[in-house]
Amino acid sequence: MLVDNRTDDFHLGLSKSGAATEAGTLPGAKNLPHTWITTNAEGAFRDTGALGKLYQAAGIPVSGPQVNFCNTGHLASIGWFVSHELLGNDEALLYDGSMADWTHSGREAEQKIRF
Template sequence: ANIADVEAAMKAHEPMLVDSRPPEQFQGKTKTAAVVRAGTIPGAVNLPAQEIMLPNGQGMIPEDQVKQRIAAAGIQPGAAAIVFCNNSYLASSDWFALRAVAGHEKVLLYSGSMAEWTRHPDLPVVNGR
């Protein structure tokens, strides 16, 4: 996905926007150096990549638990989504979880992620809930 796809999704409320970053970044409490402004894209839900990965980073938690975390994030079964993070590293895990584990057919990765989004002062950033 590109920035125009994300803008359209934000305005139309579909596909869903899925922020893969830790809750503290989603909530605007912290940010990485790659991100200019703390927070997330309006309307995004949070599916932290580290919560679906094994603690050692060598794979994902069991399939049923991945699906539970997806549901807990408010992502409906089969929903189209655009996943993002700071620079697409974490989002790739959510992309895989939604696509390969949960069977969502329409999942895009916004490679520019928050690093690109926050460089544009006219694009909104909010504190996620």
């Protein structure tokens, strides 16, 4: 399961990071923004019960293979930490190169909304 930890404007392809060569997300990725997993989009993590509900709402299982990514790997480290350390998913991984690596390697991004 690919988990995009960026806000929905980046996930949908409405915004693009300067680190990536194109807007969008990894093909087939689900979106669980880093802002959802902290209280009021600030520093405190939500409790594990609330986190489980958020994963369910996003269509992301809390167990099994999972790769968290963002634009450069920084925000995805929050998603990885929550999944691996707080929810106990030993199969959670971090794609440290994230969208920057993906797009600079010549691979296409999926744009959910195209203009």
